[in-house]
Amino acid sequence: MTTSSQSQNCPVCGVTIANNEVVQFANGSTGTRARLYARVCQYAKKPDCINQDKNLIGEVLKDDGFLEAPQINFDS
Template identity: 60%
Template sequence: MSNPNIQVCPVCGVKIENGDKVIFSVGQPGTRARLYARVCNYVQKPECINQDESAIGVITTNDYYRPI
């Protein structure tokens, strides 16, 4: 049975629950802003489900990967 509150991106396979909680394959859940900063910004495919700027919100420096 599918959950109508979960979207799965056909590009990267990430799950977005209830419109804003992003479930990454590894690590803690995040936001659409974090997903955009780490993945969508670089992939730039029309099939990506995380391209709506109003849904993404404000991207902060903490959303990007931190250098080791």
């Protein structure tokens, strides 16, 4: 069992989760377990993923996932 003062490294995606809540992505700012789940874990579905416990993930907000890409007009 992991205590809240330890960091975990995910063998699936390589992110680090510090203090059981702060996620350090490979690029960009830090995030939450919910953001990690929304962007990676729900799609990867690997048995070794360390971010599958719904109680630890918390509520996934609309802004946690990727935004829709804007429409591109190729007729210009």
